[in-house]
Amino acid sequence: MTIKRLLDREEWLIDSLSAKMGRREGRHLTDAVYCNVKAWGNARLGMAGYDLPKPDQASIIRMAIGIGLGDVIEAGFHHQVTTLSADDSSTGTIDIWYKGRRVVEIKCTWKSSNSTPEDSPHWMEQVAGYAARNLGDRKTATAELWIVHLGGDGGAMKCPVGHERPAVVAKRKDEDTGRMRMFCEECDTFYVAGNRNPEVRCWSKTWEREELLSLLKLQASRQAQLAEDIKNPDYLINGGKHLPPIRWGYQAQFECGSCHIRERIGCPGIDEPTGQEEASVLEAIQQ
Ligand code: SF4
Numbered sequence: 001m002t003i004k005r006l007l008d009r010e011e012w013l014i015d016s017l018s019a020k021m022g023r024r025e026g027r028h029l030t031d032a033v034y035c036n037v038k039a040w041g042n043a044r045l046g047m048a049g050y051d052l053p054k055p056d057q058a059s060i061i062r063m064a065i066g067i068g069l070g071d072v073i074e075a076g077f078h079h080q081v082t083t084l085s086a087d088d089s090s091t092g093t094i095d096i097w098y099k100g101r102r103v104v105e106i107k108c109t110w111k112s113s114n115s116t117p118e119d120s121p122h123w124m125e126q127v128a129g130y131a132a133r134n135l136g137d138r139k140t141a142t143a144e145l146w147i148v149h150l151g152g153d154g155g156a157m158k159c160p161v162g163h164e165r166p167a168v169v170a171k172r173k174d175e176d177t178g179r180m181r182m183f184c185e186e187c188d189t190f191y192v193a194g195n196r197n198p199e200v201r202c203w204s205k206t207w208e209r210e211e212l213l214s215l216l217k218l219q220a221s222r223q224a225q226l227a228e229d230i231k232n233p234d235y236l237i238n239g240g241k242h243l244p245p246i247r248w249g250y251q252a253q254f255e256c257g258s259c260h261i262r263e264r265i266g267c268p269g270i271d272e273p274t275g276q277e278e279a280s281v282l283e284a285i286q287q
């Protein structure tokens with residue numbers, strides 16, 4: 001028996017996956033959610049005829065798993081529906097248009113299944129954008145987020161009954177073993193190990209009409225600003241200090257660390273949260 005690792009096959013596999021998941025053409029709703037400098041850089045590199053740098057292998061594999069899972073889950077529903085915004089003519093792709101009236105967005109993540117949508121304001125901003133485009137004359141709109149947590153809750157110790165884990169977990173002696181163990185102060189039960197297997201969580205969120213209309217306006221103004229920045233000759237690729245200013249996005253939170261065009265456009269990025277970042281748009285419009 002001979003076993004060989006097929007390095008050229010691995011390379012081909014990653015290249016083909018990455019080619020299939022290249023950036024889509026035109027303006028997309030997510031350009032008004034994620035880093036504006038990245039959206040600008042992608043547009044400029046594309047316009048100049050460069051091949052866009054590929055996301056790293058881990059991101060490509062995660063994306064492929066997400067798309068594959070989405071395909072299976074979405075079978076039987078209207079899915080991958082492209083919506084157009086009347087306000088800024090950017091597109092958005094709804095994963096599932098559930099029963100002809102509710103937006104469903106599917107996400108695939110290594111984030112713990114203990115997290116809630118509040119921990120991912122960027123997803124809520126995106127899903128609210130889709131809900132806003134499909135509001136019609138309704139007073140409120142509800143959208144759903146179906147999240148596949150690839151690594152479950154990451155195995156974090158937890159109360160078996162489901163009480164919330166405090167910031168500092170109390171410990172007491174287990175008389176059977178004589179060892180100190182974490183326990184839940186609410187139900188006085190020892191913690192058990194969490195789960196590292198994939199899990200699904202489904203969430204819904206309802207917005208008032210006014211909230212969604214404000215969001216639409218804000219996202220439209222961002223698209224207009226982005227279009228202006230793309231045309232502005234003062235902003236230059238590889239110019240370092242000639243890049244457009246950061247105007248919106250989640251740079252320090254997670255975008256800069258894995259930004260695939262950072263080097264290409266000479267962007268210094270932000271590695272540490274400065275405390276100055278704009279709050280989630282949804283929080284902002286609710287205040
Ligand atoms: S490095 Fe950060 S600020 Fe620069 S383009 Fe990428 S995400 Fe945006």
Ligand SMILES: [Zn+2]
Nearest residue numbers: 159163184187
């Ligand atoms: Zn408990």
